[in-house]
Amino acid sequence: MESRGISKAVIGRLPRYYRYLGELNEAGVERISSSDLSKKMHVTASQIRQDLNNFGGFGQQGYGYNVKYLRTEIGKILGLDQSHNMVIIGAGNLGQALANYASFARNGFILKGIFDVNPELKGKVIRDIPIRMMDELETVLQEENIDIAALTIPKTKAVEVSDILVRNGIKAIWNFAHTDLNLPKDVIVESVHLSDSLMKLSYNITRYKEEHGED
Amino acid sequence: MESRGISKAVIGRLPRYYRYLGELNEAGVERISSSDLSKKMHVTASQIRQDLNNFGGFGQQGYGYNVKYLRTEIGKILGLDQSHNMVIIGAGNLGQALANYASFARNGFILKGIFDVNPELKGKVIRDIPIRMMDELETVLQEENIDIAALTIPKTKAVEVSDILVRNGIKAIWNFAHTDLNLPKDVIVESVHLSDSLMKLSYNITRYKEEHGED
Missing domain, CATH: 3.40.50.720 (NAD(P)-binding Rossmann-like Domain)
Incomplete structure (x- = not known):
């Protein structure tokens, strides 16, 4: 996984993404566009894209993000799949x-x-x-x-x-x-x-x- | 008090200065140079000077900082003198x-x-x-x-x-x-x-x- 050289600021935001995606998942939301996610989180859509591009993206043009998949992947980056x-x-x-x-x-x-x-x-x-x-x-x-x-x-x-x-x-x-x-x-x-x-x-x-x- | 436009990063560091100055004060230290304070706090001396200059300084050339005075002043900036x-x-x-x-x-x-x-x-x-x-x-x-x-x-x-x-x-x-x-x-x-x-x-x-x- 390409993760070295990731800035502290990005790492600091990952748990917040994880938390918001968890809330969306609990609310039954399956997909979300980066612009809707950005409104919800009060950060710019370009910030979200930039942050996630550090780890290879996860979004598809015109489709947005799959909430459950993105949450799982961010969880892996955060090491939450390990005990x-x-x-x-x-x-x-x-x-x-x-x-x-x-x-x-x-x-x-x-x-x-x-x-x-x-x-x-x-x-x-x-x-x-x-x-x-x-x-x-x-x-x-x-x-x-x-x-x-x-x-x-x-x-x-x-x-x-x-x-x-x-x-x-x-x-x-x-x-x-x-x-x-x-x-x-x-x-x-x-x-x-x-x-x-x-x-x-x-x-x-x-x-x-x-x-x-x-x- | 000149405090508008102070960056969040500076404000975020003020409680840490207050805490370290409290520890120095408890240890009976009366004066500290910005370079000694910087070693203790693992930030650069220039960072400390810049941060404090936002509020008018508080140090004297060749004398360093008066620990109790600086702590009191930072406490005021943080509003800790009010209830x-x-x-x-x-x-x-x-x-x-x-x-x-x-x-x-x-x-x-x-x-x-x-x-x-x-x-x-x-x-x-x-x-x-x-x-x-x-x-x-x-x-x-x-x-x-x-x-x-x-x-x-x-x-x-x-x-x-x-x-x-x-x-x-x-x-x-x-x-x-x-x-x-x-x-x-x-x-x-x-x-x-x-x-x-x-x-x-x-x-x-x-x-x-x-x-x-x-x-």
Whole structure:
């Protein structure tokens, strides 16, 4: 598959295409023109064509896109046709929220363990997975072929835990800790900084109020 | 304040500056040169200077940045010196996780209500706020001067609930529902699509395995 040199911006848009095509599919839509898709997604039709041409196209002139086929193909590009074993470290509300997302399993993300330091949580079961204590983490990493660790722990613990993960060959960290992780280049890190997102909202509200003269 | 025409990319980086300056401040660092800050943040020093020059600078030649001052000023740009009343709609794990973030209150985001449709959650108290049923939402929106609503509900309910919010003058929606919201232009929407983020991770793992010949 020709995929090297694809820009981050394009990759960032692929999950959105996948999501919209999923909505169309659920709504029973079988085909869509690039112009209808572009109206729905609020991007230009030429952007969509350019993005998809990075992976060889998928559209036919005058026919548009076959929704189910395009969704499947984008899913393959995103690696969703493969399964990835995952652990969640931090079984607070956020960790439990992630553990409960049924759609993750549908997309090939297989939850193999949930870990916490709080002994009160020990043995509590979420979607058939019992919460374990941190002293069992290394064994699970080694025996269960874990690709992805979701970190939903305080930033003060994030460096120490990510060291354990790296030492045990983790491939990717989905980081919710409120800090950036500086890890070896071959470890993929995707951070979700919820506060950053809320601050952007705050910025936009503040500018809006200034421009509209509200206090 | 000169802030119009600031690019989204710059605005997107401001919370990250704020976060790093907070870490430096906690570590007792009083001054930092743009080159040291750039090494820490993995961006170029010239990028930092350019970004900050959008707001008038803040550095002195040969002195560097005063950490506490710069953090305070960026906080003002982000509107964190003002308070924003907020409600959370959806008191599942994710909604409860958001309600429990102490740092939000420190940054001026004041939680005024948590709402759900599940009667079993009625009256459960999170950080002094009792969970209320949805029939009380409009009253709270009207009486408590709510700026921001965090939506942590299934996508099937997101449109219906955001209609109620818009009708009652909400300024901004922090959207965690797994769908994009098409709202009037004067309503600010910041979406956090957790699945999109996990799919980017999956994409990068898949490419990495291809390039390194792993199955």
